[in-house]
Amino acid sequence: MNRRMILYMPLQILKVAAAVLLLPALVGLIYGETRHALVYLCVGAATFVLSVIGQRVVKPWTKVIYAREGFVIVALTWVLMSLVGALPFVITGDIPNYVNALFETMSGFTTTGASILTDIPAMSHANLFWRSFTHWLGGMGILVFVMAISNMGDRSIHIMRAEIPGPIVGKLVPRARETAKILYLIYMGMTLLEVALLWVGKMPLFDCFIHAFGSAGTGGFSSQAASMGAYDSAYLQWVVTVFMFLFGVNFNIYYLILVKKIGQAVRSTELRTYAAIAVISAAAIAINIRSMYATLGETVRHAAFQVSSILTTTGFSTTDFDRWPHFSRTVLVLLMFVGASAGSTGGGLKVSRVMILFKSMHREIMRLLHPKSVRSLRLEGKKLDETVVHNTLNYFALYMLCFALCFLVVSVDQFNIETSLTATAACFNNIGPGLGAVGPTASYAGMTTLSKLTLTLAMLLGRLEIFPVLLAVAPATWQRK
Template sequence: MNKKLIVKILGIILLIEAAFMLPSLIISFYMKDSSNKGFLVAMSILIVLFLATRFIKIKDYTLAPLDGLFIVGFSWILVSIFGAIPLYINTELDFISSFFEIVSGFTTTGASVIGNIESYPKSVVFWRSITHWIGGMGILVFTVSILPRLGVGGFQIYKAESPGPVAGKIQSTTARSGKILYRIYLLITLIIFLALIATKMSVFDAAIHTFGVTGTGGFSSHNDSLTRYGTPTIVVLSIAMFICATNFNVYFLIYKRKFKEILNNDELKMWFLFIGIAVLSIAICLFNNGYGSFSLSLRDSALQVTSVSSTSGFANTDFDLWPSFAKTLLFLLYFMGGCAGSTAGGLKVVRITVLYKLVKREIKKTIHPKAVVPIRLNGKNLSEQVVLGICAFTAVYFFVFCISTAIITLDGHDIRTSMSAVATFLSNVGPGFSKVGPTKNFAFFSSGYKLYFSFLMLLGRLEFFTLIALISPSNPKKELIKI
């Protein structure tokens, strides 16, 4: 393990976090809200730690797979610890609650322990929300775009960080991939921000909700989330969440005018199909149960379906009061999530697509035992190793889901609260049902549970195997395959 290089890269990541705190510090001074102390303390610590790593002399600039896993795992933990300092100093939250809130921000979960966000300084609200934007694309994807300046190849980090079963690269080099992804990310951010301004949303609120949408997070600047906004804003946000939960490689293919590859994208087809069926089914269900006009039913259905499936977690109504059929469909979308290569969480549509093809193959082989039926994705055969990895990931996901649900029920909570809480953390969605519904929060849980929930959010964001590999007693020299 290249310990010196790992520490040096972690120092760079901490410096980047300090740089992202600067806008909040400027807002604090401008608003004179007396919250600058928290940002100054946090930034000072981060800069000192970075400077301490500058004196480390590196002889070997190569990174092994395990090195990449350590960098990814520890960086997410470190940025969350130091990112919690401004909340801890500037609010009434204890440190564990502050840590939970910032982990929720960086992992783009959007679950909160704050019930009076409108009373908080705007600089703190801004920092809380910009963590969504940072975590959405991943601070590490940004990092690998600058590592070549150190003579470091960043693919092992990129591979461990990238969401989805296959860590594909848009371009031939990882650094170039990172830069292209961030250009797309910045363009989408700007478009959404301007679109929200056009709906007459205030500049501050537009910025906060843009961070939440592009990062598929869900933090709002208002206690009631999106309930105060009209149809134009709801439509813009619904479209924006769908866009941000779509594989970003699709946008690169659009730029390159490779429309044939887009039309042959199996995940994209399944993504449109799932969302279309869910929106229409819930809209019909709401309308048949007296939910005003069909247009209103369709609007609210589209918002909540795209919000949950993109794992953004925004709400413009209390969907916990919806009919059971509508709530059941939403709960299933918690597990699905968005597309691989997007800012969304969940199992990812591509894994569900492959599992569907696997079931079809096994049925066919039951009828024709000697048939050789490869599983194809986007016109290419998938290796059995990738298929096995997807099965393993799904098995681990639901094993953790079941065990964690049981752990929460030990505290006396009902099954709906427990199941939806675990699902929302593992898939990084935000609100759940019952006691953790869209009009409630997670403040009533004990500190021990908040730490456990933080662990679940990190597990979901890093797709299990990155963190599991770090605490595994297995031989560290063994090559670990990202699945």
């Protein structure tokens, strides 16, 4: 166990985070919020100085890391980032309670979008920008970002694997750093495209950035209390619907398109399944809610927006879907668990995992019929390694266990089962709004500190796919053996 490296790398990332804090400071200056700008500047400077000093102290003998160091580094970085990222909210006084600020920041970095704010427009521009920018950084991964701009060594694949979600993480090109660069360039390009398209639709520029960050990271923080419902423009809502869907696609697909292997990209079974789930759910909901809206266009738009938002685990809304009929709400809750594609910025179980689970289930049933039959599972036209199937099954069991535990703790609060269950599901799967008391028009402000902390942990578990966090706290990881 390379303990020094485990501390050294997160500090390295914090240095970058300190530099990133200059962005909200700049936004503060632009909007004349000098005091808030100063706070961001000071927090950034202090973080930078402390990280540099810390790095001197723990300078590692060797930079060699293995899988377990990779896991722990990622978990620790995320915790540190959230602890530091919450500071400006508290110091500026917009969110005076540190637990609330931590919940908000973790919700930002993990691209959950669950908020404890009851009066969003009262926030300063600097704070609103920072809140949404954490979505953007957390979506593709902060360590992957640092990997793209600096050399993290030969074995950075372990870090990449721990941070990018999905059952199988591969590189696009031989070098991890090049892969990280390509991912971030695609990510940046698509975000800017969305900003431009929203701007064309006459959204204020500041809001364009906020909502582009929100959909790019599949986060869901909005600058408006009514989320995307505040813009009475079918064009804007459709743009966001499409972009949320696009950011929930595996980024390997975009790379394939970039290198002109469009045929291979279109043949992707995960992409097809993901699209099919979206279309079928949207259609089912549209039929179910047709009597609630005046025109067919409006019905389809709301159905598609909500499905895209929940399936990709973004959490924007155009309407209070908590008032929809039970069937529609149930479909949305089920979509929460499915989640987006592997290798995207979304959360949840991931479509490819669900596919593997179903295929494995099918094989077990066939095995009952033909006990001697030998068959291998295939995904994307390739034979699936049995260890991947095994890992996926185990992951699912662990996922359900963690979910059950969080649900149990949250239910201590005197909310009904609907609220407790969807609050846990929405945080654990990094969506944001749930149903009932945590519905799209409400907030998490009414929860107790215990529930808030539990949900904060649930968000981290969900974003990092459980194992890194679990390994970071497991005693066996730290034993000197």
